[in-house]
Amino acid sequence: MASVTSSRFVSRNSWVATGSDPKLTFAENGMRNELMTRSGLRPLNKLDLLQLRTHGKARQLRKASKTQTAARARQGVIKCESGMTVAFVSAEVGPWSKTGGLGDVLGGLPPALAANGHRVMTVSPRYDQYKDAWDTNVLVELKVGDSIETVRFFHCYKRGVDRVFVDHPIFLEKVWGKTGTKIYGPKTGTDFKDNQLRFSLLCQAALEAPRILNLTSNEYFSGPYGEEVVFVANDWHTALLPCYLKSMYRSKGIYKNAKVAFCIHNIAYQGRFPFSDFKLLNLPEEFKGSFDFKDGYEKPVKGRKINWMKAGILESDRVLTVSPYYAQELVSGEDKGVELDNIIRLTGITGILNGMDAQEWDPSTDKYIAVNYDASTVVDAKAVLKEELQAEVGLPIDRNIPVIGFIGRLEEQKGSDILVEAISEFIDEDVQIIILGTGKKPMEKQIEELEELYPDKARGVAKFNRSLAHKITAGVDFILIPSRFEPCGLIQLQAMPYGTIPIVASTGGLFDTVKEGFTGFQMGAFNVECETVDPADVKALATNVKRAIKTYGTPALTEMVQNCMAQDLSWKGPAKKWENVLLSLEVSGSEPGIEGEEIAPLAKENVATP
Ligand SMILES: Nc1ncnc2c1ncn2[C@@H]1O[C@H](COP(=O)(O)OP(=O)(O)O[C@H]2O[C@H](CO)[C@@H](O)[C@H](O)[C@H]2O)[C@@H](O)[C@H]1O
Numbered sequence: 001m002a003s004v005t006s007s008r009f010v011s012r013n014s015w016v017a018t019g020s021d022p023k024l025t026f027a028e029n030g031m032r033n034e035l036m037t038r039s040g041l042r043p044l045n046k047l048d049l050l051q052l053r054t055h056g057k058a059r060q061l062r063k064a065s066k067t068q069t070a071a072r073a074r075q076g077v078i079k080c081e082s083g084m085t086v087a088f089v090s091a092e093v094g095p096w097s098k099t100g101g102l103g104d105v106l107g108g109l110p111p112a113l114a115a116n117g118h119r120v121m122t123v124s125p126r127y128d129q130y131k132d133a134w135d136t137n138v139l140v141e142l143k144v145g146d147s148i149e150t151v152r153f154f155h156c157y158k159r160g161v162d163r164v165f166v167d168h169p170i171f172l173e174k175v176w177g178k179t180g181t182k183i184y185g186p187k188t189g190t191d192f193k194d195n196q197l198r199f200s201l202l203c204q205a206a207l208e209a210p211r212i213l214n215l216t217s218n219e220y221f222s223g224p225y226g227e228e229v230v231f232v233a234n235d236w237h238t239a240l241l242p243c244y245l246k247s248m249y250r251s252k253g254i255y256k257n258a259k260v261a262f263c264i265h266n267i268a269y270q271g272r273f274p275f276s277d278f279k280l281l282n283l284p285e286e287f288k289g290s291f292d293f294k295d296g297y298e299k300p301v302k303g304r305k306i307n308w309m310k311a312g313i314l315e316s317d318r319v320l321t322v323s324p325y326y327a328q329e330l331v332s333g334e335d336k337g338v339e340l341d342n343i344i345r346l347t348g349i350t351g352i353l354n355g356m357d358a359q360e361w362d363p364s365t366d367k368y369i370a371v372n373y374d375a376s377t378v379v380d381a382k383a384v385l386k387e388e389l390q391a392e393v394g395l396p397i398d399r400n401i402p403v404i405g406f407i408g409r410l411e412e413q414k415g416s417d418i419l420v421e422a423i424s425e426f427i428d429e430d431v432q433i434i435i436l437g438t439g440k441k442p443m444e445k446q447i448e449e450l451e452e453l454y455p456d457k458a459r460g461v462a463k464f465n466r467s468l469a470h471k472i473t474a475g476v477d478f479i480l481i482p483s484r485f486e487p488c489g490l491i492q493l494q495a496m497p498y499g500t501i502p503i504v505a506s507t508g509g510l511f512d513t514v515k516e517g518f519t520g521f522q523m524g525a526f527n528v529e530c531e532t533v534d535p536a537d538v539k540a541l542a543t544n545v546k547r548a549i550k551t552y553g554t555p556a557l558t559e560m561v562q563n564c565m566a567q568d569l570s571w572k573g574p575a576k577k578w579e580n581v582l583l584s585l586e587v588s589g590s591e592p593g594i595e596g597e598e599i600a601p602l603a604k605e606n607v608a609t610p
């Protein structure tokens with residue numbers, strides 16, 4: 001039977017202690033009982049005990065007081081005595097929903113934190129009838145705009161992470177069956193009119209989830225997450241979360257110690273709306289100042305506006321972004337900080353480079369490519385994969401011609417328009433180019449026309465096609481990323497393990513991750529002005545493409561291929577940095593995770609098995 005609650009904690013599990021073994025310490029007995037309860041009363045065997053002792057878990061548990069254990073037992077909460085409790089909130093979570101890199105990050109970072117011994121959930125909309133997520137039968141009523149809406153939670157447990165999906169027609173009715181393309185609006189560049197209500201609902205539901213969902217899927221933690229939570233809000237869609245946390249919960253003594261980290265994946269999208277819309281958000285007047293924003297633009301209305309991202313930045317406890325260089329760019333001035341530079345200078349910002357999904361993007365196991373390879377077989381394998389790719393897109397088959405790829409959302413950010421203008425300046429070289437992307441219709445048209453203009457040299461595919469993205473990444477020699485700005489960029493991270501050399505604009509994470517002459521080519525920074533194509537950028541692009549092509553077949557390129565493939569670009573390193581930042585928020589009960597095998601072998605296993 002479903003339970004409806006607006007603020008009340010609901011737990012249906014009663015926790016029953018099992019018998020104790022006099023040969024074990026109190027802490028070991030506690031752990032034994034917890035494990036038995038969670039594992040369906042499986043008694044601990046010698047191996048389990050040895051693991052507890054040798055890996056220091058028992059030592060940690062000894063620290064736990066009898067009172068704490070008894071209190072948790074009464075609440076039905078079982079929690080390991082280490083790690084943090086983290087809730088990521090986002091409009092996209094891959095692979096369930098993704099329009100680009102935001103979905104990827106929400107897919108990859110949470111499992112990596114879980115593998116370090118933290119209890120981690122993600123909360124995102126249920127845009128579709130995901131076949132692997134089940135109805136929890138837990139309902140809440142939330143005030144959204146003028147009406148009271150009933151929201152349901154769906155859940156699955158994957159790769160050590162509780163994936164929570166917020167179910168409401170406001171998401172499902174619009175996007176159902178077309179998850180990838182209609183998350184924010186009916187088409188690229190057009191937003192759904194009720195996006196503010198949609199994301200207000202998401203933020204409120206996300207604040208309920210840790211308190212009311214009685215999740216028991218994790219071997220090491222079970223019961224509700226409770227209130228000692230670190231929330232990680234992502235981009236403007238989740239900017240109301242810190243505001244609601246303060247106005248609806250902390251004011252009532254709930255989430256007193258919870259903290260919010262706000263991560264900027266792209267400052268270009270801020271959620272600017274008419275000032276009068278503030279009333280839709282159901283926030284007290286005192287928050288108005290944090291939203292208040294004036295710009296010189298007429299969209300969506302002339303003059304004074306509310307700016308969701310501004311409020312997210314100001315009302316959160318910590319602001320992060322996805323690369324150190326982008327963090328610098330954001331405070332460098334109005335153009336790169338997109339008029340929030342002054343606000344970010346006030347709060348400060350930390351840049352942590354993204355990782356990438358090292359299982360999906362691994363040439364030795366990639367299921368989308370015909371030949372798997374590693375650093376010792378890269379040369380032969382890439383020649384075969386290049387021919388397959390040429391055949392698939394209809395270019396002349398020639399394993400000896402250098403091939404350049406481009407993958408990305410077709411928006412001014414990514415510079416596909418600069419690339420299209422530059423092609424004529426380098427296409428007379430011995431080279432082919434393949435472009436894959438979706439986005440703005442005129443830009444899609446631009447890339448599709450390339451086949452007519454350069455039938456033996458260029459192809460543009462206007463599709464969102466995961467399989468082709470993998471085939472391009474593996475089959476081309478160079479991947480071109482001519483972004484006007486790029487907070488981190490995942491394309492170059494995905495390409496390098498395939499021995500595919502990035503040619504990048506020197507911005508954001510592209511500057512941080514591609515080392516000139518060692519792992520790729522830097523083209524210099526491009527003009528961030530999106531209205532026009534700067535002829536200087538067209539020239540720089542063509543010059544650098546020619547420079548890269550000249551290395552084709554030389555030992556210098558062979559060395560770069562090896563340098564690229566030797567790097568660890570997985571989420572492991574970034575997750576450690578995230579862990580340190582989130583720990584510094586000092587939510588009570590937060591402790592470092594345990595590196596190694598100790599705390600979450602199951603999470604690790606799951607990280608390794610998508
Ligand atoms: N047509 C297509 N077919 C198949 N797959 C496609 C595709 N077009 C794009 N993709 C995939 O979508 C992702 C795009 O990654 P980016 O880093 O370019 O993200 P994006 O700019 O969307 O995100 C923002 O957030 C991320 C995450 O923080 C930042 O890295 C980035 O700089 C910032 O702009 C990649 O996984 C790519 O393979």
Ligand SMILES: OC[C@H]1O[C@H](O[C@H]2[C@H](O)[C@@H](O)[C@@H](O[C@H]3[C@H](O)[C@@H](O)[C@@H](O)O[C@@H]3CO)O[C@@H]2CO)[C@H](O)[C@@H](O)[C@@H]1O
Pocket residue numbers: 092098099100101102103184185187188189190191235236265266269
């Ligand atoms: O993962 C890819 C990106 O997804 C998010 O960006 C979306 C953005 O947050 C939405 O608001 C919307 O942006 C549109 C914008 O609102 C509108 O005014 C107009 O400028 O067109 C924009 C594009 O349609 O869609 C974006 C995705 O296309 C996320 O915020 C980004 O960090 C990610 O890069």
